[in-house]
Amino acid sequence: MADYLSLSGIYPNAALPRIFALFFFRYMFPIYKRAYKKKLTEDDLFSPLPSHNSCFLGAELEDIWIKEQGKHNKAALHRALLKMFGGRFFIIGLSQLFSEILLLTVVPFSIGKLVRYFETNQKTISENEAYYYCGALVLGITIDAVLAHPRLMSHQHLAMKMRVACGSLIYRKTMKLSRNALNKATVGQMVNLLSNDLSRLDQGFILAHFAWIGPVQVTIGTWLLYREIGYAALFGVAFLISFVPLEGNFRRSCSFEPFTLQLILINHAFLLAFLAKRTSVLRLRTALRTDERVRLMNEVISGIQEMEAIRGHAIIMGLIYSFEVFVARTAIFLSILGYVLLGNYVTAEKVFSITAIYNVLRPVITILFSISISSIAEVNVSICRVQKFLSYEEVSGEKEPKGTENGLDKHESINSKPRKEYFTKPKLVLRNVCAKWEEGNVENTLENIYLNVSSNKLLAVTGPVGAGKSSLINVILKELPIHSGTMEIQGTLSYASQEPWLFSGSVMHNIHFGEEYDETRYNKVVEVCALKSDFALFPYGDKTLVGEKGKLLSGGQKARINLARCIYKKADIYLLDDPLSAVDANVGKHLYESCIQDFLKDKMRILVTHQLQYLQSADIIVIMNDGQIQVEGNYKELQSSGVNFSKLFDAQSTEEEGEKRKTTSRQNSEVKYNLSGEDDDIEEPLLEKETQDSGTISASVYLQYFKSGGNICTILLLVNLEQDLADKVAANLTLSNETTIDRTQILYIYSGLTGLTIVISVVKAIFFMFFFTVASKKLHDFIFSKIVQAKMRFYNSNPSGRILNRFSKDIGYIDEYIPSVLLDVIEIALLLSGTIVLTSIVEPFLLIAALGLLVLFYSFRCVYLETSRSVKRVEAITKSPLFSHMTASVQGLSTIRAFAAQKLLINEFDELQNRHSAAWFLFIASSRCFALWLDLICIFFIATATFSLIAVSKIIHGGDIGLVITQYIGLMGSLQWGMRQWSELENQMTSVERVLEYTKLESEPERELTNPVPVEWPKKGQVKFENVQLRYSESEPYVLKNLNFSVEPKEKIGIVGRTGAGKSSTISALFQLYDIEGSIIIDGLDSTQLPLDVVRSKISIIPQEPVLFSGTMRKNLDPFEKYSDEVLWEALEQVELKSEIAEMPAGLNSNVSEGGSNFSVGQRQLICLARALIRNNKILVLDEATANVDPHTDSLIQNTIRIQFADCTVFTIAH
Incomplete structure (x- = not known):
């Protein structure tokens, strides 16, 4: 508190x-007042409380976790969480036990005495005593309400802190993951841990205490029932207890046909242990499938330019509420039946005393206890998944190294500042280093590496694709574990990765990246990295946002900013992993001379390059092959020793020839900023802000949701609900006249109504199961198809985290929370309707007060809903950046660690969590406040009605009084819960609303064929552009204007031009990635009139940034399994990868890690080439495909294209 x-x-x-x-x-x-006047935004959120600050909670849990790992061989996250939060958790449990016992004792006792007072001719209770009992009743329920909601608030706040602490711990662990661990822990799994698994903590612990409070309540309640009706109480209690495993059985039923629901009514005697175990299994399977779904979506989003999860167990969970009423009524019936058959006389006091006790026990036994067990099981699965993630291998720099010399650790921290007392000059020494990614691998990635570099030397590392060049850099960065040998590093490191990594921020922030801002150095870095001209033409200069992964920049701009970040950092050793391959020869020459040779002349530099013209000026040249250093020395030494560079790499070695030959580049000409006039490609410089709707949820959202569930099922469900309402009213009226109707007659009537309730409940459960399952599946499939068919601009302007949020969090809510909330609303609406009907029949004068109460409740709901709905939308928006931040961090992990920027990124993540926590705290606080005041209003109504009934007691029958009081007390909790659930439904429907937003995405045009396209089309490969115009959106100018040219079959066309000239835009037009005007004639057919999937399937492309998906090699080469193994092996042989794939344990079925991270960039490019060979289309596009390969592989690709695609039309983008 x-x-x-x-x-x-x-x-x-x-x-x-x-x-x-x-x-x-x-x-x-x-807050309510402010929200009623205007839409709440992030600016209206509370500042983070110190108690749920992500930085504080993450650091504390990390410290406890480290101690836990030190104390126990098998560290358990449960123990760490218990140590951190257990004390307060159990105090909350004791408070909850007190409230439950108060309800179980005071309320039934008071109702029983009041009913006796209203019985005809009773003289045992005076009017004053009746007022005392009435006061005790009101006081009891008031104390419970005043304690319950702050307690629940405290409980939810505690769960939120656990989630925040675990989220921060997961991110801190991510910063330490080894590359081997990253092959196991996909981005999809990490996002799922943050979005779905940790959300279990928010929901699972709220009811956790009922796992032990439930048995205590049942024991006390059974004793109270025994005092009232003797052994007859055992009939009803036993019946209730027999339904404890029902929830677990319902979960099991989601894997089978609906008719099994009927069998469950008979077969509900499973052990409780089986419930927990089965729930855990299903939860784990769901989590794993969700990992797969999120991973798949992340790959689709990442590779769009170049599955459904197991669901239903949470839907079934909500169906239990459908059985609650009939189970409780049957229990009461059995108790009364047993009491009567044992020869006792039933009084109104007995009936309504045991009814009040059963009303308290009913939710505990049939709902809360079983859900608490299953929730604990689900939380256990989530915690175990987090614990498994925390156990993944860390980078060697975080642990005790294996290589030592003279007993002293020579692995100095690569991020430590240079200490003058230890060294005067930077030094890098590797002695017989062997390294491999996985301990179990037979072969080493690097073998017997010996290097000794000191002072201001320039070491150039070169060699063919897969030689181990980047692996050497990773060893120095301590990303690749050393198996044997020693490494000594003196000095701090800076690193420029082979694949440029940029985060979603401004250009300036990407360059100084947490380093202290030095304007003089910054300006010099911008100059030597050839960025001044770009900044001058960017819409906001160096304040311009680069977009997620730099998507708003060209490839060359990304490479230069990546290099600028590296050299801006003041370091002793600079690791440059092929930074010159992404720029043209002139820019590359400038970068090499001005940046690497001049600006860094006093520093140690290790440059990986394939460009031989730069080797002559290197102090040391290392040529690698098969993970070993083949030769080492300066240029003259290597030449004199017989090394023939041109023969070794099949390329020219002089600078002049290097500039004349076709350069290898991965620059993306489709720049997103106007760099050089009206002919340039243009794109919006800023990311689109995530939309936030305001006001009530549109009726069309509900209509679309119900339509997704199926129209017939919806109609049948409504008819069934009407029957259910009529049956409940009749049963309650029968119960109120228990003492005035013949005993045999009442047994027949009540038995018939109870049986009818069972039948209706089963039918209703089947309808609900069908409805929710179909609705959830249709919405998921619909949004998936819409995203896949969305136009390219959508991906350029929306971060992947934002899209993943819809597929993880929003779809998760639709799967798991909306069904139970909607069921609550429907059931409580039936209960309310039944209470109003009963009140109007029994005591019509109370109907006016009840309707007034409803008006007051509705007014409160409107005020609350304006707040909660706005806060829920803000909460959903503040969640998306967490996923984007996680995704970007994993992609740039090596760079982050090389810059010692872990703390910076952790702080940013913590700040994002704090922002989300502020929204979540406001949401749960508004919910609890609303619930408390609804309860207080209801208590006031009950007090007024009860005291008024005492005043007119002479004209009212005792059974009617018992019915009214029990109905209204039951209504007190149910009505406020129903109002909150109604409001919560509005809040949760924002997830449906957000999903439906994506169903409105502008899709690529669907074109119908008037005449079938010949199977062999295009047979020749003739391409003709006629007045083609292209722009990225209707609000932007054309980037291609009246483009006209003709390409004859088999011609090889080079597309050249300055940065931003429209090279990649021409290819975009060929693939029709954006809306175009004019015609593109391919072999006599206008491709702009043909279906897009037909056109694109007939054109092969080898992109500048190779795209591989996690799965098998076979799936990457032949996704649709159209070709035989012979064809696949032949293609691999042609790109010289056959031997490498054949040596892998599973051959074509060998695993490809997420993004192809277990292959070098050059090898990924060759796999893409093999894929193009297999498809054997007549038109091929090379989008600067040789950027990341050595001259030999470049020559291989060119020769392969020259020979294998001799009969094809080839478009090549080049500088």
Whole structure:
């Protein structure tokens, strides 16, 4: 509770008013008032409380986790969480036990005495005593309400802190993951851990205490029932207890046909242990499938330019509520039946006393206890998944190294600042180093590496694709574990990765990347990296946002900014992994001379390159092959020793020839900024802000959701609900006249109504199961198809984290939470309707007050809903950046660690979590405040009605009084719960609304064929552009204007031009990635009139950034399994990868890691070439495909294209 008192400016200074504000949520009143007047935004959120600050919680849990790992051989995250949060958790449990016992004892006792008072001719209870009992009743339910909601708030706040702490711990662990671990832990799994698994903590612990409170309540309740009706109580209690495993059986039923639901009514005697075990299994399977779904979506989003999860167990969970009422009524019936058959006389006092007790026991036994067990099982699965992730291997720099010399650790921290007392000059020494990614691998990745580099030397590392060049850099960065040998590093490191890594921020932030800003150095770095001209033409200069992964920049710009970040850092050793391959010869020459040779002349530089013209000026040249250093020395030494560079790499070695030959580049000409005039490609410089709707959820959202469930099922469900309502009203009226109707007759009537209730409940459960399963599946499939068919601009303007949020969090809510909430709303609407009908029949004068109560409740709901709906939307928006941040961090992990920027990124993640926590805290606080005040209004109504009934007691029958009081007390909890669930439904329907937003995405045009396209089309490969115009959106100028040219079959066309001239835009037009005007004639057919999938399937492309998907090699080469193994092996042989793939344990079925990370960039490019060979289309596009390969592989690709695609039309983008 002390946490809430720290909300500065919300509570008054005096102690009592502060406590009043705490228990009655007075601090929410200004928020309600503000939200009613305007839409809430992130600016209206509370500042993060110190108690749920992500940085504090993450650091504390990390410290406890480290100690846990040190104390136990098998560290358990459960113990760490228990140590951190257990004390407060159990205090909350004791408070909850007190409230439950109060309800179980005071309320039934008071109702029984009041009913006796209203019996005809009774003289044992006076009017004053009746007022006392009435006061006790009201006081009991008031104390429970005033304690319950602050307690639930405290519980939810505690669960939120656990989630935040675990989320921060997961991210901190991510910063330490080894490359081997990253092959196991996909981005999809990490996002799923943050979005779905940790959300279990928010939901799972709320009811956890009922796992032990339930048995205590049942024991006390059974004893109270025994005091009232003797052994007859055992009939009803036994029946209730027999339904405890029902929830687990329902979960099991989601894997089978609906008719098994009927069998469950008979077969509900499973052990409780089986419930927990089965729930855990299903939860784990669901989590794993969700990992797969999120991973797949992440890959689709990442590779779009170049599955459905197991669901239903949570839907079934909500169906249990459909059985609650009939189970409770049957239990009451069995108890009364047993009492009567044992020869006893039933009185109204007995009937309504045991009814009140059963009303307390009913949710505990049939719902809360079983759900608490399953929730604990689900939380256990989630915690175990997090624990498994925390056990993954870390980079060697985080652990004790294997290589030592003279007993001293020579692995100095690569991120430590240079210490003058240890060295005067930077030094790098590797002695007989052998390294491999996995301990179990037979072959080493690097073998017997010996290097000794000191002072201001320039070491050039070269060699063919897969030789181990990048692996050598990874050893120095301590990303690749050393198996044997020693490494000594003196000095700090800076690193420019082979694949440029940029995060979603400004250009300036990407360059200084947490380093202290030095304007003089910054300007010099911009100059030597040839960025000044770009900055001058960027819409916001160096303040321009680069977009996720730099998607708003060209490839060359990304490479130069990546290099600028490396050299801006003041370091002793600079690791440059092929930074010159992404720029043309002139820019490359400038970067080499001005940046590497001049600006860094006093530093140690290790340059990986394939460009031989730069080797002559290197101090040391290392030529690698098969993971070993083949030769080492300076240029003259190697020449004199007989090394023939041109023969070794099949390329020219002089600078002049290097400039004349076709350069290898991966620059993306489809720049997103206007760099050089009206002919340039143009794209919006800023990412689109995520939309946030306001106001009520549109009726069309509900209509679309219900239509997704199937129209017939919806109609049948409504008819069944009407029958259910009529049956409940009849049963309750029968119960109120238990003492005035013949005993045999009442047994027949009540038995018939109970049986009818069972039948209706089963039918309703089947309808619900069908409805929710179909609705969830249709919405998922619909949004998936819409995203896959979306236009390219959508991916350029939306971060992947934002899209993944829809597929993880929003689809998760539709799968798991909306069904149970909607069921609650429907059931409570039936209960409310039945209560109103009963009240109008029994005591018509109370109907006016009940309708007034409804009007007051609805007014409260409108005020609350304006707040909760806005906050829920803000909460959903603040969640997306967490996923984007995680995705970007994993992609740039090596760079982050090389720059010692882990703390910076962790702080950013913690800040994002704090922002989300502020929204979540406001959401749960508004919910609890609303619930408390609804309860208080309902208590006031009950007090008024009960005291009024005492005043007119002479004209009212005792059974009617018992019916009214029990109905309204039951309504007290149910009505406020129903109102909150109704409001919660609005909040949760924002997930449906957000999903439906994507169904409105502008899709690529669907074209119908008037005449079938010949199977062999295109047979020749003739391409003709006629007045082609292209622009990225209707609001932007054309980037291609009246483009006209003709390409004859088999011609090899080079597309050249300055940065931004429209080279890649021409290829985009060929593939029709954006809306175009004009015609593109291919072999006599206008491709702009043909279906897009037909056109694109007939054109092969080898992109500048190779795209591989996780799965098997076979799936990457032949996704649709159209070709035989012989064809696949032949293609691999042609790109000289056959031997390498054949040596892998599973051959074509060998695993390809996420993004192809277990292959070098050059090898990925060759796999893409093999894929193009297999498809054997007549038109091939090379989008600067030789950027990341050595001259030999470049020559291989060119020769392969020259020979294998001799009969094809080839478009090649080049500088």
